[in-house]
Amino acid sequence: MNIDIPNSYRTGPDERGHFGNFGGRFVAETLMPLILQLEKAYEVAKADPAFHEELAFLAKHYVGRPSPLYFAERMTEELGGAKIYFKRDELNHTGAHKINNVLGQILLARRMGKKRIIAETGAGQHGVATATLCARFGLECIVYMGAVDVERQKPNVFRMKMLGATIVPVQSGARTLKDAMNEALRDWVTNVADTFYCIGTAAGPHPYPAMVRDFQSIIGKETRWQMEEAEGRLPDSLIACIGGGSNAIGLFHPFLDDKSVELYGVEAAGHGLEFPEGHAASLAGGRPGVLHGNRTYLLMDDDGQIIEGHSISAGLDYPGIGPEHAWLRDIGRVKYLSATDKEALDALQMCCRLEGIIPALEPAHALAQVAKLAPTKPKDHLMVVNVCGRGDKDIFTVAEHLGGM
Amino acid sequence: MTTRLEPRFAKCASEGRAALVTFLMCGDPDPATSLALLKALPKAGADVIEVGMPFTDPMADGPSIQAAGLRALAGGMSLIKTLDMVRAFRLEDNETPIVLMGYFNPIYVHGVPAFLIEAKAAGVDGMIVVDLPPEEDDELCLPALEAGLSFIRLATPTTDAQRLPKVLTNTSGFVYYVSINGITGAATPDYSRVSEAVTRIKAHTDLPVAVGFGVKNAESAAAIAAHADGVVVGTALIDALKNSLDGAGAATAQTIPAVTNLVADIANGVRSARKLAAE
Numbered sequence: 057m058n059i060d061i062p063n064s065y066r067t068g069p070d071e072r073g074h075f076g077n078f079g080g081r082f083v084a085e086t087l088m089p090l091i092l093q094l095e096k097a098y099e100v101a102k103a104d105p106a107f108h109e110e111l112a113f114l115a116k117h118y119v120g121r122p123s124p125l126y127f128a129e130r131m132t133e134e135l136g137g138a139k140i141y142f143k144r145d146e147l148n149h150t151g152a153h154k155i156n157n158v159l160g161q162i163l164l165a166r167r168m169g170k171k172r173i174i175a176e177t178g179a180g181q182h183g184v185a186t187a188t189l190c191a192r193f194g195l196e197c198i199v200y201m202g203a204v205d206v207e208r209q210k211p212n213v214f215r216m217k218m219l220g221a222t223i224v225p226v227q228s229g230a231r232t233l234k235d236a237m238n239e240a241l242r243d244w245v246t247n248v249a250d251t252f253y254c255i256g257t258a259a260g261p262h263p264y265p266a267m268v269r270d271f272q273s274i275i276g277k278e279t280r281w282q283m284e285e286a287e288g289r290l291p292d293s294l295i296a297c298i299g300g301g302s303n304a305i306g307l308f309h310p311f312l313d314d315k316s317v318e319l320y321g322v323e324a325a326g327h328g329l330e331f332p333e334g335h336a337a338s339l340a341g342g343r344p345g346v347l348h349g350n351r352t353y354l355l356m357d358d359d360g361q362i363i364e365g366h367s368i369s370a371g372l373d374y375p376g377i378g379p380e381h382a383w384l385r386d387i388g389r390v391k392y393l394s395a396t397d398k399e400a401l402d403a404l405q406m407c408c409r410l411e412g413i414i415p416a417l418e419p420a421h422a423l424a425q426v427a428k429l430a431p432t433k434p435k436d437h438l439m440v441v442n443v444c445g446r447g448d449k450d451i452f453t454v455a456e457h458l459g460g461m
Numbered sequence: 462m463t464t465r466l467e468p469r470f471a472k473c474a475s476e477g478r479a480a481l482v483t484f485l486m487c488g489d490p491d492p493a494t495s496l497a498l499l500k501a502l503p504k505a506g507a508d509v510i511e512v513g514m515p516f517t518d519p520m521a522d523g524p525s526i527q528a529a530g531l532r533a534l535a536g537g538m539s540l541i542k543t544l545d546m547v548r549a550f551r552l553e554d555n556e557t558p559i560v561l562m563g564y565f566n567p568i569y570v571h572g573v574p575a576f577l578i579e580a581k582a583a584g585v586d587g588m589i590v591v592d593l594p595p596e597e598d599d600e601l602c603l604p605a606l607e608a609g610l611s612f613i614r615l616a617t618p619t620t621d622a623q624r625l626p627k628v629l630t631n632t633s634g635f636v637y638y639v640s641i642n643g644i645t646g647a648a649t650p651d652y653s654r655v656s657e658a659v660t661r662i663k664a665h666t667d668l669p670v671a672v673g674f675g676v677k678n679a680e681s682a683a684a685i686a687a688h689a690d691g692v693v694v695g696t697a698l699i700d701a702l703k704n705s706l707d708g709a710g711a712a713t714a715q716t717i718p719a720v721t722n723l724v725a726d727i728a729n730g731v732r733s734a735r736k737l738a739a740e
Binding site for chain 2: 082085086087088089090235238245344345346347351354358359360361
């Protein structure tokens, strides 16, 4: 296949929402006018300094940004190679990077006069962030969550309820994140007039992948000046975990054109990539297809039926991935790796032991690759890993796997 | 381009009535019962048959059609077997138009050019692919038209006057007006609005306009048939099918009559709403 390598990796998507062959707007006609309206509203907001001022003010005073860029001294010593920095997005209000995107979308919803917010959630972090900002702005909040996830992420379910959100356990299909997204889309098709769909990752129909990326790019922008401040230069490598891929694209995007910066995305290999239904690595084990409004790499069978991914992390077991990642993989700008459940658990424990930080199971996948890559790099190699969520929500899952501790 | 759709809508129009368009999920609840049902539909009064291509993630469908797709997949149905089913149907019936309805991914994965050739050869007349709006016409719509297959587009209450021409441009066979904002099997539409919408669409196209969503029985079918060139019924048939299954979800002796009796009833409703033929 002949792939065009662009002069800049940061100009996408095109006006039809395509990143190379990926992305697009594969939605039912009922939603098309809404998506076009959203695209227009976002373009206007993006060009309005008042929108950016409001976003920056709340990011600072409500979310707690900038999140620190922290030198992980003991992990660096232990691994004996690259100098490891943590981008501490787990310190954000609500405990993950998800709120960066939700803040942007909720401010946009307010501009559009939408009073009813719907969201899908897997692990519950996006749901909690959405419930939080809906409470902050007095908006109605309905969160769709697979019935299986409602069971395994109870602490987040309680949090959302306390924040006033209505949780709808989704009983259709496999009853996990992809079905929650289907159900949210069904809600949107039904309640077109007053409803804003706040998608949690850099996927879905155009303009969502680009819009979510823009809101998450605060992570990479901060990392740039923070590393400049700490070391006087750019980092040498960036590492982030990938489910849908919003924290990774947020970290990577401001660095895409800095050729010296190596970029690593880490997918969830679950029980191992050799088990077709035992992992959630859509790039490593999937192929291009169309789901949830975009063309991207998907886990599916030969008939095009979607396969339910598996990961110990409820935030990574989505059978797709954002379309920009699909494109970045095909053109080779980002290297995509994976980590198994066990590797993630080991890395999580290492992080607790060495740094006194309990990361979520999602960034534990990125840390698992740090443990492999850092020793292969020289001591002056600057490596940044996005610790995109804190591990409180996962303590019961982890305890179960580690034998009750 | 002509398929079996044009003569069929013309025939219904000449009889001064709307066409009855029935939807069933291919392979629901099992391949043999599904084929027997397809074969029985025309005799029961169906003028056009929509054959659902099962998909794991039907984002525009309500619980009934979702469950039907999962039953079909559990019974081993696939895109290739769906085309086999059409081929088997065509051995006995070469006149009733068949329209495939579903989502793009199975077709995309199969390969668009191969799918179009196989579908045409199997005796398919057209397709409705829910997640392909006009913005993505290059994907399947234009190649389908080139391959001699109709591409039937959905128009919805959110399709405003400005957008309607774009939606109609590459539509052929008929226009499927979705009478409510929502998923299949949802609420009953406001019939006066339906009439308005059909008039609005007809101002932009000569194609027949079929109306679906919310048709449950002879009465609701008649109410829509009075205003439209076609009436689409799906969820009600699938509910009847599902209610005839045994505890394990298998077909019973009641399954085929449960569906065909309802089709016959709805067909009577459609015919009772006889419109004055344009004379």
